[in-house]
Amino acid sequence: xxxxxxxxxxxxxxxxxxxxxxxxxxxxxxxxxxxxxxxxxxxxxxxxxxxxxxxxxxxxxxxxxxxxxxxxxxxxxxxxxxxxxxxxxxxxxxxxxxxxxxxxxxxxxxxxxxxxxxxxxxxxxxxxxxxxxxxxxxxxxxxxxxxxxxxxxxxxxxxxxxxxxxxxxxxxxxxxxxxxxxxxxxxxxxxxxxxxxxxxxxxxxxxxxxxxxxxxxxxxxxxxxxxxxxxxxxxxxxxxxxxxxxxxxxxxxxxxxxxxxxxxxxxxxxxxxxxxxxxxxxxxxxxxxxxxxxxxxxxxxxxxxxxxxxxxxxxxxxxxxxxxxxxxxxxxxxxxxxxxxxxxxxxxxxxxxxxxxxxxxxxxxxxxxxxxxxxxxxxxxxxxxxxxxxxxxxxxxxxxxxxxxxxxxxxxxxxxxxxxxxxxxxxxxxxxxxxxxxxxxxxxxxxxxxxxxxxxxxxxxxxxxxxxxxxxxxxxxxxxxxxxxxxxxxxxxxxxxxxxxxxxxxxxxxxxxxxxxxxxxxxxxxxxxxxxxxxxxxxxxxxxxxxxxxxxxxxxxxxxxxxxxxxxxxxxxxxxxxxxxxxxxxxxxxxxxxxxxxxx
Amino acid sequence: xxxxxxxxxxxxxxxxxxxxxxxxxxxxxxxxxxxxxxxxxxxxxxxxxxxxxxxxxxxxxxxxxxxxxxxxxxxxxxxxxxxxxxxxxxxxxxxxxxxxxxxxxxxxxxxxxxxxxxxxxxxxxxxxxxxxxxxxxxxxxxxxxxxxxxxxxxxxxxxxxxxxxxxxxxxxxxxxxxxxxxxxxxxxxxxxxxxxxxxxxxxxxxxxxxxxxxxxxxxxxxxxxxxxxxxxxxxxxxxxxxxxxxxxxxxxxxxxxxxxxxxxxxxxxxxxxxxxxxxxxxxxxxxxxxxxxxxxxxxxxxxxxxxxxxxxxxxxxxxxxxxxxxxxxxxxxxx
Numbered sequence: 001x002x003x004x005x006x007x008x009x010x011x012x013x014x015x016x017x018x019x020x021x022x023x024x025x026x027x028x029x030x031x032x033x034x035x036x037x038x039x040x041x042x043x044x045x046x047x048x049x050x051x052x053x054x055x056x057x058x059x060x061x062x063x064x065x066x067x068x069x070x071x072x073x074x075x076x077x078x079x080x081x082x083x084x085x086x087x088x089x090x091x092x093x094x095x096x097x098x099x100x101x102x103x104x105x106x107x108x109x110x111x112x113x114x115x116x117x118x119x120x121x122x123x124x125x126x127x128x129x130x131x132x133x134x135x136x137x138x139x140x141x142x143x144x145x146x147x148x149x150x151x152x153x154x155x156x157x158x159x160x161x162x163x164x165x166x167x168x169x170x171x172x173x174x175x176x177x178x179x180x181x182x183x184x185x186x187x188x189x190x191x192x193x194x195x196x197x198x199x200x201x202x203x204x205x206x207x208x209x210x211x212x213x214x215x216x217x218x219x220x221x222x223x224x225x226x227x228x229x230x231x232x233x234x235x236x237x238x239x240x241x242x243x244x245x246x247x248x249x250x251x252x253x254x255x256x257x258x259x260x261x262x263x264x265x266x267x268x269x270x271x272x273x274x275x276x277x278x279x280x281x282x283x284x285x286x287x288x289x290x291x292x293x294x295x296x297x298x299x300x301x302x303x304x305x306x307x308x309x310x311x312x313x314x315x316x317x318x319x320x321x322x323x324x325x326x327x328x329x330x331x332x333x334x335x336x337x338x339x340x341x342x343x344x345x346x347x348x349x350x351x352x353x354x355x356x357x358x359x360x361x362x363x364x365x366x367x368x369x370x371x372x373x374x375x376x377x378x379x380x381x382x383x384x385x386x387x388x389x390x391x392x393x394x395x396x397x398x399x400x401x402x403x404x405x406x407x408x409x410x411x412x413x414x415x416x417x418x419x420x421x422x423x424x425x426x427x428x429x430x431x432x433x434x435x436x437x438x439x440x441x442x443x444x445x446x447x448x449x450x451x452x453x454x455x456x457x458x459x460x461x462x463x464x465x466x467x468x469x470x471x472x473x474x475x476x477x478x479x480x481x482x483x484x485x486x487x488x489x490x491x492x493x494x495x496x497x498x499x500x501x502x503x504x505x506x507x508x509x510x511x512x513x514x515x516x517x518x519x520x521x522x523x524x525x526x527x528x529x530x531x532x533x534x535x536x537x538x539x540x541x542x543x544x545x546x547x548x549x550x551x552x553x554x555x556x557x558x559x560x561x562x563x564x565x566x567x568x569x570x571x572x573x574x575x576x577x578x579x580x581x582x583x584x585x586x587x588x589x590x591x592x593x594x595x596x597x598x599x600x
Numbered sequence: 601x602x603x604x605x606x607x608x609x610x611x612x613x614x615x616x617x618x619x620x621x622x623x624x625x626x627x628x629x630x631x632x633x634x635x636x637x638x639x640x641x642x643x644x645x646x647x648x649x650x651x652x653x654x655x656x657x658x659x660x661x662x663x664x665x666x667x668x669x670x671x672x673x674x675x676x677x678x679x680x681x682x683x684x685x686x687x688x689x690x691x692x693x694x695x696x697x698x699x700x701x702x703x704x705x706x707x708x709x710x711x712x713x714x715x716x717x718x719x720x721x722x723x724x725x726x727x728x729x730x731x732x733x734x735x736x737x738x739x740x741x742x743x744x745x746x747x748x749x750x751x752x753x754x755x756x757x758x759x760x761x762x763x764x765x766x767x768x769x770x771x772x773x774x775x776x777x778x779x780x781x782x783x784x785x786x787x788x789x790x791x792x793x794x795x796x797x798x799x800x801x802x803x804x805x806x807x808x809x810x811x812x813x814x815x816x817x818x819x820x821x822x823x824x825x826x827x828x829x830x831x832x833x834x835x836x837x838x839x840x841x842x843x844x845x846x847x848x849x850x851x852x853x854x855x856x857x858x859x860x861x862x863x864x865x866x867x868x869x870x871x872x873x874x875x876x877x878x879x880x881x882x883x884x885x886x887x888x889x890x891x892x893x894x895x896x897x898x899x900x901x902x903x904x905x906x907x908x909x910x911x912x913x914x915x916x917x918x919x920x921x922x923x924x925x926x927x928x929x930x931x932x933x934x935x
Binding site for chain 2: 117121123149194198205206208209224228229431432434435471473474475476478488491493495500501502503504510511516542543545547570584585587591597598599
């Protein structure tokens with residue numbers, strides 16, 4: 001997309017140059033503020049009875065028509081504006097010729113209303129209607145999406161706001177919902193097939209010989225070490241801007257969706273990461289972002305310049321733009337292959353400069369869970385040294401001193417540094433789908449996400465999040481469940497503990513009301529945002545009875561994340577929210593029993 | 601079909617008291633739904649037959665009937681005055697047994713649930729894909745006798761088990777097809793990088809043709825070197841072998857250079873196939889391709905072929921070339 005500048009764009013640029021607007025000539029076409037934006041808010045539905053009709057439609061992104069599956073004629077689907085304490089009946093009419101479903105992402109509800117075909121219900125057959133009914137026992141920003149086939153990427157997703165019954169602790173004068181997503185002209189099934197055929201298919205920024213000669217990226221020595229491991233350090237995103245247009249509320253960067261404000265207002269921005277495969281780096285140059293809510297749960301306000309949001313997560317941020325000027329809301333894809341863009345402006349005809357894409361990150365040995373320098377160091381030490389482990393030599397040399405970038409040399413008392421040592425993960429089935437076992441996974445919740453360690457300003461880290469209210473359940477966990485996030489990037493296989501869902505693994509059993517610690521260990525070099533349906537869990541990030549509560553948490557490459565959760569009766573999907581990782585099998589069912597009324 | 605549900609919210613309301621109390625700040629109005637009468641839990645029952653597509657596959661394995669164990673309060677002993685919640689280390693309680701039965705069957709048609717579960721499993725790890733790769737399809741400018749060469753494969757299957765069809769051959773435009781073969785193989789992933797390949801190879805040229813059993817290993821070696829090695833046992837008891845190596849070096853985002861080598865050997869003289877024992881022939885090539893898109897890349901390059909030992913003698917006796925340089929131009933494509 002960003003390599004082709006069409007005739008229309010050229011004409012538009014020429015017209016703009018004539019009009020005298022201040023534009024940098026070096027901005028790619030999509031980054032030029034060349035037209036009046038789109039200020040239309042999402043359609044909104046409220047009340048106790050809501051009807052959603054799911055159908056094929058076309059949507060127009062940056063002037064280009066595209067096939068989509070939408071709800072009530074829109075992508076994203078209408079905003080469901082609900083009230084804590086109410087009961088809602090949602091009548092879903094399926095106008096498709098295939099099965100569909102709606103999953104209410106982040107909502108605590110009876111499991112049979114959770115909307116996962118084959119787990120919580122049979123799905124909504126073609127040309128039929130299903131009514132969901134459940135009470136709303138929480139408030140905050142959430143979203144909903146299909147759990148059937150490949151519909152989610154085609155546009156079957158929308159936002160939910162549940163207003164609190166009591167006064168909202170977040171004071172604001174105005175609010176906007178920003179649904180961040182990715183859309184492609186390529187059918188998601190074809191996309192998945194390409195990944196299986198050639199896992200690096202969408203990566204158009206691999207290292208090259210020309211880059212080596214220019215001194216870019218890794219040194220020859222590092223490249224050889226990574227080549228020996230058969231690992232591509234530029235494999236940051238499986239699907240990239242080569243195939244995706246990144247959207248804000250269904251609008252492309254040229255469409256320029258506009259969020260209006262009056263100078264001095266306290267503006268609440270509700271970001272929802274509804275992208276199938278895209279992690280976004282969100283920032284608004286010129287404004288501080290005060291994060292007040294994560295995954296629908298209020299947190300103590302924390303001021304940042306940028307935050308990374310992974311598929312499934314939501315963040316509410318407060319901004320208070322004082323000046324009568326436009327600000328660009330930038331949601332840059334983590335691999336810097338493109339961006340979603342909107343504008344925060346006092347008037348519809350205003351726009352601000354769009355910053356150019358930053359250079360794509362290159363993975364390090366730390367992302368392989370092999371950073372010897374992390375040994376014995378505190379979990380936040382690296383965050384205190386931003387840039388320390390970024391693309392530089394130290395890490396790989398540290399490992400090389402230990403002698404083990406590759407499996408063969410792992411003797412001499414350092415056996416645990418093998419790249420694929422069963423002793424490091426006894427519970428994992430070491431089949432073809434497990435390329436690596438992180439020998440030294442570390443807690444990276446104090447580190448900025450991939451590529452943000454050296455951006456020169458404050459980036460939100462998980463450890464910054466502190467719940468505003470005390471946690472509802474502060475018991476210690478009765479036991480620990482360790483789940484290894486495993487994969488093979490060459491074969492494009494993804495799994496939990498080395499097994500896909502289709503390999504018919506047994507559910508993960510939890511007792512109703514039982515408090516369990518879940519530790520997710522990322523043995524791969526990719527990010528995995530892990531989502532547990534029907535629950536909110538408390539992250540173990542050192543905040544005791546004010547631990548942040550989430551429904552989706554990203555586990556950084558070579559990292560680990562722990563959280564405590566209290567089992568709610570039912571059977572619940574538990575999966576990576578990277579769409580193709582889930583479809584590759586990175587999913588389990590969590591079985592919480594007994595279920596009152598079923599297990600007597 | 602129209603499913604109309606006013607379903608039980610009872611499970612949520614009946615969560616264990618400690619949890620309900622702990623979450624008392626979250627009011628749950630409307631949770632006391634009257635009139636829910638649930639039958640007792642049914643034992644695990646056989647799954648209904650899944651629909652023909654996707655193919656029948658095992659259902660989710662739940663355990664045999666076991667009473668659900670109560671909550672283990674031993675973890676409470678972890679409680680200390682200063683720490684709470686996730687700051688406390690986890691206890692060592694035993695996990696509960698996996699319980700039988702699919703709870704959603706209580707609310708929905710069990711046969712429909714069984715079909716949905718089968719579809720869920722099939723679409724979360726069990727999908728089947730294919731790829732046709734024509735690695736070499738080239739014109740060879742040789743000294744006096746221009747020729748052609750092809751090498752390609754099709755695979756169909758899942759992550760671990762695949763059907764692989766391979767074909768390769770070459771010939772000259774003025775002469776005949778010098779060699780042509782097709783292999784039909786079952787491929788099984790052995791580890792992250794390597795596949796075992798078993799099957800048959802049928803030669804169509806040179807004549808008289810032979811049929812071979814194939815035992816091969818194919819995969820990706822360290823430093824991203826593609827390696828394909830195979831042993832062939834003919835219907836006459838002859839044993840041949842072949843090793844192919846290739847490596848893709850990206851010069852720019854679209855320009856790739858591929859050094860490639862192929863070596864054939866034989867454990868015996870096979871005069872009727874004009875193959876001598878030992879290393880029979882060697883090919884080294886260097887091809888520079890330009891990816892118009894990932895799937896379509898025209899290329900140019902050079903190829904050096906040499907028949908060796910007795911194989912070369914056989915060739916000379918037939919008046920054939922024993923090898924030499926050729927300039928090649930072709931297209932690499934896959935889909």
